[in-house]
Amino acid sequence: MKNKKNGAFIFLPFLFLAAFLLLYWFGNRVGGGEAGGYSTYNRHYAMITGSGDEDFWAEVYESALEEGKKRGVYVERFGENLAVDYDRTELLDMAIRASVDGIIVTGDDEEETVELIDEAVDAGIPVVTILSDCIESRRQCFVGSNNYNIGQEYGRQILKMLPEGAGQVLVLLDENRTDSSQNLILLAIRETLEEALGSLDAVTVDTYAIDGSRDFSAEESIRDIFLGEELPDVLVCLNAVHTRCAYSAAVDYNKVGTVQMIGYYDSDTILDAVSKNIIQATVALDTAQMGELSVKALDEYVETGYTNGYMAVDIHVITPDEAEELMEQL
Amino acid sequence: MRNRILEKWKTMSLQQKLTTIFVLAGVMILAVNLYMSAIINGMTGRVDEVYMSNVRMNELSAALDQVQSSTEDYLNTKSSEAMEEYYRSEQEFRRQIDGLNTQVTDDVLLLTEKNIRGLSENYLSLVDDIIQAKRGRNVERYGSLYEVACVLYEEIHTFIYSLNNEQFKNNSETYQILMNSLRYTEIVTLGVLLVLILGNISLIVVSTRMVTKPLHRLAESADEVARGNFNIDKIPVQSMDEVGVVTGAFNQMVESIRNYIDQLTETMERENQLKERELMMQSHLKDAQLKYLQAQINPHFLFNTLNAGAQLAMMEDAGRTGEFLENVAGFFRYNVRKHDQDASLEEEIHLVDNYVYILNVRFAGEIHFTKDVDESLLDVRVPSMILQPLVENAVNYGIRGLDREGRIELSVYQKDGRICICIWDNGAGMDQERICQVLAGEAGGEDLSSDSNGVGIRNVMERLKLYFHGDAEFSIWSEGKDKGTEVQILIPEE
Numbered sequence: 001m002k003n004k005k006n007g008a009f010i011f012l013p014f015l016f017l018a019a020f021l022l023l024y025w026f027g028n029r030v031g032g033g034e035a036g037g038y039s040t041y042n043r044h045y046a047m048i049t050g051s052g053d054e055d056f057w058a059e060v061y062e063s064a065l066e067e068g069k070k071r072g073v074y075v076e077r078f079g080e081n082l083a084v085d086y087d088r089t090e091l092l093d094m095a096i097r098a099s100v101d102g103i104i105v106t107g108d109d110e111e112e113t114v115e116l117i118d119e120a121v122d123a124g125i126p127v128v129t130i131l132s133d134c135i136e137s138r139r140q141c142f143v144g145s146n147n148y149n150i151g152q153e154y155g156r157q158i159l160k161m162l163p164e165g166a167g168q169v170l171v172l173l174d175e176n177r178t179d180s181s182q183n184l185i186l187l188a189i190r191e192t193l194e195e196a197l198g199s200l201d202a203v204t205v206d207t208y209a210i211d212g213s214r215d216f217s218a219e220e221s222i223r224d225i226f227l228g229e230e231l232p233d234v235l236v237c238l239n240a241v242h243t244r245c246a247y248s249a250a251v252d253y254n255k256v257g258t259v260q261m262i263g264y265y266d267s268d269t270i271l272d273a274v275s276k277n278i279i280q281a282t283v284a285l286d287t288a289q290m291g292e293l294s295v296k297a298l299d300e301y302v303e304t305g306y307t308n309g310y311m312a313v314d315i316h317v318i319t320p321d322e323a324e325e326l327m328e329q330l
Numbered sequence: 331m332r333n334r335i336l337e338k339w340k341t342m343s344l345q346q347k348l349t350t351i352f353v354l355a356g357v358m359i360l361a362v363n364l365y366m367s368a369i370i371n372g373m374t375g376r377v378d379e380v381y382m383s384n385v386r387m388n389e390l391s392a393a394l395d396q397v398q399s400s401t402e403d404y405l406n407t408k409s410s411e412a413m414e415e416y417y418r419s420e421q422e423f424r425r426q427i428d429g430l431n432t433q434v435t436d437d438v439l440l441l442t443e444k445n446i447r448g449l450s451e452n453y454l455s456l457v458d459d460i461i462q463a464k465r466g467r468n469v470e471r472y473g474s475l476y477e478v479a480c481v482l483y484e485e486i487h488t489f490i491y492s493l494n495n496e497q498f499k500n501n502s503e504t505y506q507i508l509m510n511s512l513r514y515t516e517i518v519t520l521g522v523l524l525v526l527i528l529g530n531i532s533l534i535v536v537s538t539r540m541v542t543k544p545l546h547r548l549a550e551s552a553d554e555v556a557r558g559n560f561n562i563d564k565i566p567v568q569s570m571d572e573v574g575v576v577t578g579a580f581n582q583m584v585e586s587i588r589n590y591i592d593q594l595t596e597t598m599e600r601e602n603q604l605k606e607r608e609l610m611m612q613s614h615l616k617d618a619q620l621k622y623l624q625a626q627i628n629p630h631f632l633f634n635t636l637n638a639g640a641q642l643a644m645m646e647d648a649g650r651t652g653e654f655l656e657n658v659a660g661f662f663r664y665n666v667r668k669h670d671q672d673a674s675l676e677e678e679i680h681l682v683d684n685y686v687y688i689l690n691v692r693f694a695g696e697i698h699f700t701k702d703v704d705e706s707l708l709d710v711r712v713p714s715m716i717l718q719p720l721v722e723n724a725v726n727y728g729i730r731g732l733d734r735e736g737r738i739e740l741s742v743y744q745k746d747g748r749i750c751i752c753i754w755d756n757g758a759g760m761d762q763e764r765i766c767q768v769l770a771g772e773a774g775g776e777d778l779s780s781d782s783n784g785v786g787i788r789n790v791m792e793r794l795k796l797y798f799h800g801d802a803e804f805s806i807w808s809e810g811k812d813k814g815t816e817v818q819i820l821i822p823e824e
Binding site for chain 2: 038039040041042043044069074076081082083084086098099100101
């Protein structure tokens with residue numbers, strides 16, 4: 001009897017202790033909600049890419065961010081959160097005025113771009129061009145692949161698709177890209193085909209300019225091809241958006257198999273289409289490598305004052321079998 | 331620690347205990363309430379601060395506008411007021427951008443602040459250049475710089491606007507979270523208070539039970555004692571409060587009562603033993619007396635002896651002696667037989683005849699006995715030995731030693747539906763006082779003289795009363811000294 005009473009007496013302080021612990025925990029939970037920890041970094045690099053091809057750039061940015069964090073650098077997709085859509089040159093100008101520590105930018109051969117890059121370099125901000133170069137400028141490094149190599153790869157795939165050595169090839173070009181990269185690719189395709197077939201008599205390589213200046217206009221232009229009377233035997237896409245548009249249109253208009261397609265980039269949807277043989281092959285740049293190398297090049301320059309002028313990014317062709325394997329790995 | 335508290339608790343008075351319990355409960359509720367209200371106050375404060383960052387951005391935006399408009403005004407007018415306004419606004423704007431983040435972080439908002447700061451500093455130096463160019467009247471330079479500044483001004487605005495938007499989004503989320511937290515706090519407060527109240531109730535229940543339990547035990551023991559059971563265990567005294575004192579006193583009381591009862595029982599037992607011994611002695615004495623008396627007059631022996639005597643007298647032709655002995659034998663036989671039973675009136679009268687005959691032989695015919703008996707009443711049953719004692723009294727106190735001729739008359743007759751038995755003598759008589767004494771049974775006590783057979787008037791009166799259930803009347807009349815006495819018995823007819 002006495003033990004029981006004492007037991008109850010001991011129990012009480014524990015009850016109150018529990019109540020206060022609950023309160024304490026609750027107080028902490030409410031008080032600690034806001035801090036939402038962030039890390040600080042030593043340097044701030046701005047990454048500026050043209051509009052479009054969002055999936056591709058998202059992957060490049062992701063790997064650049066990761067690489068940067070390892071090196072105590074924060075890479076920002078400059079202007080991404082702004083209420084106004086500024087173009088690449090405007091963003092480049094703002095990044096310079098905002099005194100970032102380094103700039104990663106897609107280059108072109110426009111004079112304005114060259115001037116801005118030079119201005120940045122003058123202001124002590126190192127610049128790395130990515131995917132496409134700005135050869136005239138004093139940029140520190142170009143990270144990308146050789147466009148001629150990419151074209152050769154396309155050419156080899158076209159040859160596989162036209163075993164008889166005859167047919168019509170249509171290459172989709174982005175009208176807004178003013179640099180020479182597309183021309184280089186086209187040249188390489190033609191030269192590869194000519195070399196293999198002896199002449200280009202049996203194979204015609206045409207181009208189709210896609211107007212991407214207005215929103216959604218690319219998709220409409222590509223659908224126009226499928227609505228046309230004559231369809232090419234092989235359709236070549238040079239960027240990820242065009243690839244997805246073409247593949248959707250082929251499915252919608254029931255032209256799968258009628259038109260063979262070579263895509264660009266290896267996003268999940270594109271891999272899926274390749275694995276289903278809707279797209280027969282896709283040429284992909286190693287986006288992770290591209291992001292990594294661009295940060296590495298900037299860092300190298302900032303720390304040592306010197307870096308390579310060119311860093312090559314691997315290209316690979318993904319066939320349906322490989323796509324299936326990759327899909328399984330995912 | 332706990333033991334020390336328990337010890338302390340035991341020495342407290344009831345009032346102190348109850349006060350401690352209630353103060354403890356009250357303090358706990360108060361403390362929790364204070365704590366909770368502090369939390370809620372803190373949260374309310376933070377709700378107030380939620381949109382502070384938006385306010386700051388708006389102020390920054392206003393300061394930027396001020397710089398831009400004052401610059402434009404100065405370019406337009408080159409007035410000293412505009413100049414002054416420009417410096418003031420420039421200072422204000424600088425003060426504001428000094429509050430912005432400079433660190434490189436992965437927090438998008440902070441990073442945007444950093445960008446705004448960089449752009450703003452660039453803008454301020456640009457504006458400064460414009461002012462200098464204006465002063466130097468370098469029209470071409472300040473014209474082109476102003477265009478750049480305008481673009482930059484728009485861009486900074488866009489940055490501020492975008493940051494403001496993002497912050498607003500975040501703040502709205504924070505606000506929502508805070509509001510949810512507030513609601514959650516309400517529920518938790520309620521829960522905690524409930525737990526606390528339950529805890530307090532159990533605290534009060536347990537502590538008051540500690541106070542009341544000894545009382546209960548005391549009450550139970552008191553009940554036991556009230557039912558007469560003094561063999562209860564001592565109640566343990568657990569605390570030194572009022573209940574403890576009462577318990578101690580109760581224990582002592584029970585102990586005292588128990589001792590007292592033990593003593594009383596012992597005394598009574600001793601007295602009983604004494605009484606028992608006394609009674610035994612008395613009974614032995616009586617027994618001895620009786621045996622003695624029995625030995626003295628064994629009526630059977632006497633009766634048989636007398637019968638033998640009578641037969642002897644017959645054989646010797648002594649007729650009068652034989653008759654005498656027969657009468658004596660008859661007298662004793664009646665005594666032997668009829669002592670505890672009733673008898674018929676005839677038998678009683680016969681006994682009187684025997685007795686008178688014996689006396690007349692002894693006293694040479696001094697007694698003149700006559701009787702007048704209604705023959706129809708001879709079968710009436712009466713207690714035995716009632717007439718002979720009366721006749722004996724008439725002889726002993728009435729006519730013995732009388733100078734003149736002594737006469738005794740026995741008459742039995744019916745009167746007013748009752749039977750009247752009268753014994754009259756012409757002897758010494760009695761005064762009224764003496765009659766009263768005799769009737770009240772105060773006369774002399776038992777007369778165990780040698781001549782008496784031991785049955786007195788009082789005995790006769792008592793037996794009549796018992797036999798007739800109080801319906802018999804006994805009366806004595808005498809007109810005074812030497813005027814004779816009459817004893818009259820009135821009994822109901824059967």
